[in-house]
Amino acid sequence: MMIMKRLLFLVSVCSLCMVGNSQNYQPEEHAVVKSDRGDGRLLSTYAIVHEMLKNTHPQYAYCSGMSAQEFTQWQNGVRTAMVEIMKFPEIKGQPSPVCVKTEKKEGYILEKWEFYPFPKSVSTFLVLKPIYLKGAVPGVLCIPGSGRTKEGLAGEPGICDKLTE
Incomplete structure (x- = not known):
């Protein structure tokens, strides 16, 4: 699985570099992935990546109708994958996170x-806590893109x- 992720990343980067450096790049040519070859094989890196991703089903895709046990297994799998994917390397001596701002809004409290x-680096995140919730509750991670x-x-x-x- 890790080899596939690295391959897709490498191919994507190469594709972007080739597209970005091409003087004759025409976006409309890439709007529909198709092959000009009789055997249907693709020459375009973009098209190859598109075909690979088109048929990829995420390991932890949410499926409605899961039983309580299936949901718990799914939730634990997502949690484990997120820890693996988003974990920063452990660097000793870094300070603990700090809440730098708390502001009451309509129906919730915003924390920065x-x-x-x-x-020498600092990253920020926002927490929006509904006022009516008390104690520890599940949260949602929003990554805007x-x-x-x-x-x-x-x-x-x-x-x-x-x-x-």
């Missing part, structure tokens, strides 16, 4: 936290004017 994964910010998802101003949505 900082954590320090590497020396490259076109949005976490502040934008939470309806908050960006870390600078340029990044306010």
